[in-house]
Amino acid sequence: MKKLVVELCMGSSCFARGNSQTLVALESYLQDSGYADCVDLVGHLCMGDCSKGPNIRIADTTYQGLVAEEVLQLVVDALAERKDL
Ligand code: FES
Numbered sequence: 001m002k003k004l005v006v007e008l009c010m011g012s013s014c015f016a017r018g019n020s021q022t023l024v025a026l027e028s029y030l031q032d033s034g035y036a037d038c039v040d041l042v043g044h045l046c047m048g049d050c051s052k053g054p055n056i057r058i059a060d061t062t063y064q065g066l067v068a069e070e071v072l073q074l075v076v077d078a079l080a081e082r083k084d085l
Contacts, residue, residue, distance in 0.1 A: 003040045004078055007057040011046030014053035018067055025068040
Protein backbone atom coordinates (compact mmCIF):
# COMPACT_ATOMS: atom_id res chain seq x y z
CA MET A 1 0.00 0.00 0.00
CA LYS A 2 1.49 3.30 -1.09
CA LYS A 3 0.90 6.12 1.36
CA LEU A 4 -0.52 9.46 0.34
CA VAL A 5 2.33 11.96 0.74
CA VAL A 6 1.31 15.34 2.15
CA GLU A 7 4.15 17.84 2.40
CA LEU A 8 3.81 21.05 4.36
CA CYS A 9 6.29 23.87 4.06
CA MET A 10 7.50 24.54 7.58
CA GLY A 11 9.68 27.48 6.59
CA SER A 12 9.10 30.52 8.78
CA SER A 13 6.95 32.38 6.25
CA CYS A 14 4.58 29.51 5.46
CA PHE A 15 4.49 28.46 9.11
CA ALA A 16 3.41 31.97 10.16
CA ARG A 17 0.96 32.32 7.27
CA GLY A 18 -1.06 29.31 8.28
CA ASN A 19 0.77 26.02 7.96
CA SER A 20 1.13 25.84 11.74
CA GLN A 21 -2.68 25.64 12.00
CA THR A 22 -2.85 23.33 9.00
CA LEU A 23 -0.41 20.95 10.64
CA VAL A 24 -2.50 20.79 13.83
CA ALA A 25 -5.70 20.29 11.83
CA LEU A 26 -4.19 17.52 9.70
CA GLU A 27 -2.69 15.67 12.66
CA SER A 28 -6.00 15.83 14.47
CA TYR A 29 -7.96 14.63 11.43
CA LEU A 30 -5.59 11.75 10.74
CA GLN A 31 -5.77 10.54 14.34
CA ASP A 32 -9.56 10.83 14.56
CA SER A 33 -10.30 9.35 11.14
CA GLY A 34 -8.06 6.31 11.43
CA TYR A 35 -6.11 7.34 8.32
CA ALA A 36 -2.88 8.04 10.21
CA ASP A 37 -1.21 4.95 8.74
CA CYS A 38 -2.28 5.85 5.20
CA VAL A 39 -0.64 9.28 5.04
CA ASP A 40 2.97 10.38 5.18
CA LEU A 41 2.84 13.85 6.66
CA VAL A 42 6.15 15.49 5.85
CA GLY A 43 7.54 18.81 7.01
CA HIS A 44 9.60 20.71 4.46
CA LEU A 45 12.22 23.40 4.64
CA CYS A 46 11.37 26.54 2.66
CA MET A 47 10.04 25.51 -0.74
CA GLY A 48 11.39 28.69 -2.30
CA ASP A 49 8.12 30.45 -3.10
CA CYS A 50 7.34 32.23 0.16
CA SER A 51 5.33 35.11 -1.29
CA LYS A 52 2.65 32.72 -2.56
CA GLY A 53 2.48 30.64 0.61
CA PRO A 54 1.54 28.93 2.66
CA ASN A 55 2.69 26.14 0.35
CA ILE A 56 1.77 22.49 0.52
CA ARG A 57 2.10 19.49 -1.77
CA ILE A 58 -0.29 16.58 -1.94
CA ALA A 59 0.88 13.64 -4.05
CA ASP A 60 3.24 15.88 -6.05
CA THR A 61 0.67 18.62 -6.74
CA THR A 62 1.55 21.97 -5.18
CA TYR A 63 -1.12 24.21 -3.68
CA GLN A 64 -0.58 27.77 -2.53
CA GLY A 65 -2.37 30.20 -0.26
CA LEU A 66 -4.80 27.74 1.30
CA VAL A 67 -6.10 27.83 4.86
CA ALA A 68 -6.33 24.74 7.07
CA GLU A 69 -9.94 23.91 6.16
CA GLU A 70 -9.17 23.97 2.44
CA VAL A 71 -6.12 21.74 2.87
CA LEU A 72 -8.11 19.35 5.01
CA GLN A 73 -10.75 19.07 2.30
CA LEU A 74 -8.11 18.34 -0.35
CA VAL A 75 -6.68 15.56 1.82
CA VAL A 76 -10.13 14.11 2.52
CA ASP A 77 -10.86 14.14 -1.23
CA ALA A 78 -7.49 12.60 -2.09
CA LEU A 79 -8.04 9.81 0.43
CA ALA A 80 -11.54 9.19 -0.92
CA GLU A 81 -10.13 8.82 -4.45
CA ARG A 82 -7.53 6.29 -3.38
CA LYS A 83 -8.84 2.79 -3.91
CA ASP A 84 -5.72 1.16 -2.52
CA LEU A 85 -5.92 2.60 1.01
S1 FES B 1 8.69 29.45 3.82
FE1 FES B 1 7.40 28.24 2.58
S2 FES B 1 8.10 28.69 0.58
FE2 FES B 1 9.45 29.78 1.85
